Every structure is written in structure tokens, then in C-alpha cells.
Amino acid sequence: MAGQAGQERRTDASVASGPLAGIKVVELGSMYAAPTAGRMLRDFGADVVKIEDPASGDFARQWQPAHNGLAIGYSRLNSGKRSVGIDMRSPEGREVAKALIADADVVIENFRPGRMEAWGLGFKELSAEHPRLVMTRVSGFGQTGPYSARPGFGTVAETASGYAFLNGWPDTPPTAPPFGFADSIAGISAAFGTSMALFKREMTGQGSQVDVALYEPLMFILGDAVLNYTSSGTIMQRHGNASGAASPRGIYEAADGRWLSIAASNQSIALRLFEAMGRPELKDDGRFATNTARMANNEAMQQIVIDWVRSYPRDEALAILDEHEVVAAAVNDAKDVTQDPHFRERTLVELANTVLGPALMPGPILHMDDYTGPTYDGVAAIGEHTREVLVDQLGMDADEVGRLAAAGVLSN
The missing domain is CATH 3.30.1540.10 (formyl-coa transferase, domain 3)
Structure with missing residues (x-):
């Protein structure tokens, strides 16, 4: 098994009572935004299977900070997901992914627009065979428009949206945040869009394509700046810690x-x-x-x-x-947060059974009075659940899985 060693973990029965219990999600996402959407859905009961490269996995596994070789950011966004190692560059790998998608309610992906279509896995192709499928797509600039083919990360979204221009002090340069701000907001928005599409499916029986550009949720938050300019011609400026709207x-x-x-x-x-x-x-x-x-x-x-x-x-x-x-x-600061009794009671949850040791992180972003929320128990190694998902869940031939693993198409 490639990647960081997994640790024995218990089955999370808590998500069985979640509002998304029974929903199967295939996550073809890496880094921050799409995995954030996957975590949001998993937090409320969905079964999320994460497809990763069988050798290197999600690049976020290599990000800093890390503790005892385990990346902090990756752990926070991916605990509770099942990892299946598939080489999507291989035609045989894409066929395996297609079989997984056929068993899913939702696909989340964050490739550059056109990549999934080139692989024969675009929404048009998939929905023709699976009309109830919801496909949520996160990209730098969206699936349409003059910039759709451009690559994009959160930093680009934070500058293109107008956020960096407004962030900081009047006498300092435009400032990007030191964390995945745009990615996180886009991921939460993608989960919201996915939930709306699932609700629509319950009403109509028809799946939908959800198109999220990294910059758009952030631009929505900054909408006053656009409306102010187009109505009055005034370009809002940086105000430091002041709001520019109310005092003190x-x-x-x-x-x-x-x-x-x-x-x-x-x-x-x-x-x-x-x-x-x-x-x-x-x-x-x-x-x-x-x-x-x-x-x-x-x-x-x-x-x-x-x-x-x-x-x-x-x-x-x-x-x-x-x-x-x-x-x-x-x-x-982080120490203050973890010692605060309010946050410890309501917001922070334990990430258990990892090399991080006893650790706390923020739990679900909202609360429902009939759902206690999931547990976070272990972080899967690359491809840790490949055989479990493909053989036990999909019924693939175990020898064929072994052959593909030997060829480097799958983890085993």
C-alpha cells in the first residue's frame, strides 16, 4: 500500500443518521476546494470515496505544515473518506473510475475544464447513462466564459475577485490571506450547490451539473464594491481594520x-x-x-x-x-481557541487515531438538532480502500484488481 501508513479505525456509525445518509460520492478532487466540498458532504452523512493517483496521491499530502509526516491540511479535509488509488491517465483506470461513478449519486471534480470530457467522463456522457447523477465541478474560472480554460488556484481567485485589493491598509500592498480562503468558500459553496441539486433530483428525478468558479463565491461576498462602483463610480479602497461602513x-x-x-x-x-x-x-x-x-x-x-x-x-x-x-x-490565536470552553463544547472535534496524536480541529460548519455529527477517526493512506470498494462494493473480480494493481493502474 502506497503513501502514509493507515491505522486501524472503527466504523463511523454516527453518519448513518445524517441527512445525506445513503448518498454515495466519488471525489475526483485534490488540494483544497473540491476536497472541502467532499468533507462538507461527508460531515452530514454521505459516503465519500476519494480517487487518488496510486503513487503520489492528492498533492495536498505533501503540503506544509505536517506533523510526523502527515500533512495537517490534508488530514483536516479528508478524514473519514475512503481512498481508492486509480491512475486516471490510464484508459483502464478511467474504466474503473467509470464503474465507480455508475454506483454513485454525486461526482465532485476539480480538473481544468475539458479534461473530464477528453477522458469520456464529462457530464453529457455520464448523465446519458446515469440521468440521476449530480456532477459538481470546481475550477478556477468556471466551465464557461473567455477564461474557462485558464488554470486557477485560490491565490488567483483572491486577486481576480477584488479581495486582495481591498485587504490590508491604505499604505500597504494588496494582501492575500495566509490560508485557503477562496478555496474554502468555493468548497462550501460547491457542497451547497450539490445539496440543492440532490433536492431537485428528489423532486424531478433528474440530476444536474453544478458549476463553481473559485472566484465567484468570494466576489459575491465582495459585491458591495462592484455595486458601489457601477452605481457611483467610486472604487472602494483598503481601510485596514476599519470597515469603511460604520464607526467605531x-x-x-x-x-x-x-x-x-x-x-x-x-x-x-x-x-x-x-x-x-x-x-x-x-x-x-x-x-x-x-x-x-x-x-x-x-x-x-x-x-x-x-x-x-x-x-x-x-x-x-x-x-x-x-x-x-x-x-x-x-x-x-490557536491556543486561545482550543482552550476556550465555548469552542470546546460546540465547535471543536477530535481527530483520533493518527500520527498527529490527540488533536482537535473544527467540526461541521453548522448544527442540526436531530443529528449529532460524524466522528473523525484516522486518515486513509493512498489507496487504502481500493480492494474494499472495488471488490466488496462493486463486485469486481479480485484477480483483475490484482492485475491492474501490478500494472500500476490501481493501488492494492
């Missing part, structure tokens, strides 16, 4: 050198903040009485908040803000 808002340093955020983004919160700071007279000060006035005098408004936060240790300032129901929070 930002990240502030407390007396002990720790940081907190305050978002007085509506009038009632701003008035409560004035009370919390012991400055009720600001309510009647013409410079600060309304959001329009505060935005016009934002520098003076911010300085008042800066000075007040600097006069207290962070925990004390947060306690005062909480007492006055002002929207505020600590600026947490």
Missing part, C-alpha cells in the same frame, strides 16, 4: 499588550459603547451622535476608543463591554 469598528490593543475587537456597527451598540467607556456625553456630541457623523470624524472617534481600551487589561475591558452588551471579542 476595529482591533485595539489593551493595557497588557493583548488585543480585542469591537464592532459598534449599529447605532444602539455605539451608544452602549459610549456608556461602557464612561463617556455618555458623546451621544450628544455632534461629531459622534450618528454613524454618518462618526464616519466623518472617524479618526477622532477611533482615538477615543483606542485610549479607553489601552487603560484596561484585555479581560477587564472585555468584561465591561460584555456588561454593556457591546459586540466585542478577544483576538484569539
Whole structure:
């Protein structure tokens, strides 16, 4: 068996009660966006079979950071999936993949547009044989349009969408995030689209093609910038930690050198903040009485908040803000997050039985009152489930699987 050694894991019976229980997903995805979609579906009960190259696997297995040889990002997105090693460059491998797809409800893929069609695995070809199939396709610029053939990663999506231009301070260069931001949003959007397509299928009996471009969900989030320009001709600029829409808002340093955020983004919160700071007279000060006035005098408004936060240790300032129901929070690092009782109760889950040791990571992105969520037990080695899926599930001849494995077409 190629790749990182698998560890013995228990069957995850918890997903049997999920809303997507019984849905079979074939994931032809690598890196971040498509695997994120696969994880979202698996989180809510789907059985996800991940097709990987039998020798090298998903390239995300090689990403940093890693611990004891296991990539952190790969582990987070792929725990609970079954790995089947298939060389998609081989005609025989594609035939095996086609057999897997014939048994599936959903295919997720993130090849450059046209690749699946060149392999005879495009939506038109597959849906002709399997009209109930949902095919979710994630690519840099989408399946249509002048840029559809271009390659694209998250960094390109973050710049092309307008995000990087708006991110940062007025006197700093446009800034991309240090994590898979566009990929993650696109993956979540792809899972949403897949769920809608499955719902439609229940109504009509017909599958659908879901087309997600990496940049589009991010551009939706940034939509005010586009609407602002096309309506007024104004190009929104970088504001640092300010929003450019409401004041006061930002990240502030407390007396002990720790940081907190305050978002007085509506009038009632701003008035409560004035009370919390012991400055009720600001309510009647013409410079600060309304959001329009505060935005016009934002520098003076911010300085008042800066000075007040600097006069207290962070925990004390947060306690005062909480007492006055002002929207505020600590600026947490990863250690803060994992030690916070709220996050430990509601959000963080254990990734068990891996070389990472006892480890926590964020669980499902939403909660349903009749579903407790999955467990995350082990990370499959490359092709760990090839024989289990192909022989036991599809009924392929074991000798034929062995022959293809010996030829390098499959993992064994």
C-alpha cells in the first residue's frame, strides 16, 4: 500500500443518521476546494470515496505544515473518506473510475475544464447513462466564459475577485490571506450547490451539473464594491481594520499588550459603547451622535476608543463591554481557541487515531438538532480502500484488481 501508513479505525456509525445518509460520492478532487466540498458532504452523512493517483496521491499530502509526516491540511479535509488509488491517465483506470461513478449519486471534480470530457467522463456522457447523477465541478474560472480554460488556484481567485485589493491598509500592498480562503468558500459553496441539486433530483428525478468558479463565491461576498462602483463610480479602497461602513469598528490593543475587537456597527451598540467607556456625553456630541457623523470624524472617534481600551487589561475591558452588551471579542490565536470552553463544547472535534496524536480541529460548519455529527477517526493512506470498494462494493473480480494493481493502474 502506497503513501502514509493507515491505522486501524472503527466504523463511523454516527453518519448513518445524517441527512445525506445513503448518498454515495466519488471525489475526483485534490488540494483544497473540491476536497472541502467532499468533507462538507461527508460531515452530514454521505459516503465519500476519494480517487487518488496510486503513487503520489492528492498533492495536498505533501503540503506544509505536517506533523510526523502527515500533512495537517490534508488530514483536516479528508478524514473519514475512503481512498481508492486509480491512475486516471490510464484508459483502464478511467474504466474503473467509470464503474465507480455508475454506483454513485454525486461526482465532485476539480480538473481544468475539458479534461473530464477528453477522458469520456464529462457530464453529457455520464448523465446519458446515469440521468440521476449530480456532477459538481470546481475550477478556477468556471466551465464557461473567455477564461474557462485558464488554470486557477485560490491565490488567483483572491486577486481576480477584488479581495486582495481591498485587504490590508491604505499604505500597504494588496494582501492575500495566509490560508485557503477562496478555496474554502468555493468548497462550501460547491457542497451547497450539490445539496440543492440532490433536492431537485428528489423532486424531478433528474440530476444536474453544478458549476463553481473559485472566484465567484468570494466576489459575491465582495459585491458591495462592484455595486458601489457601477452605481457611483467610486472604487472602494483598503481601510485596514476599519470597515469603511460604520464607526467605531476595529482591533485595539489593551493595557497588557493583548488585543480585542469591537464592532459598534449599529447605532444602539455605539451608544452602549459610549456608556461602557464612561463617556455618555458623546451621544450628544455632534461629531459622534450618528454613524454618518462618526464616519466623518472617524479618526477622532477611533482615538477615543483606542485610549479607553489601552487603560484596561484585555479581560477587564472585555468584561465591561460584555456588561454593556457591546459586540466585542478577544483576538484569539490557536491556543486561545482550543482552550476556550465555548469552542470546546460546540465547535471543536477530535481527530483520533493518527500520527498527529490527540488533536482537535473544527467540526461541521453548522448544527442540526436531530443529528449529532460524524466522528473523525484516522486518515486513509493512498489507496487504502481500493480492494474494499472495488471488490466488496462493486463486485469486481479480485484477480483483475490484482492485475491492474501490478500494472500500476490501481493501488492494492
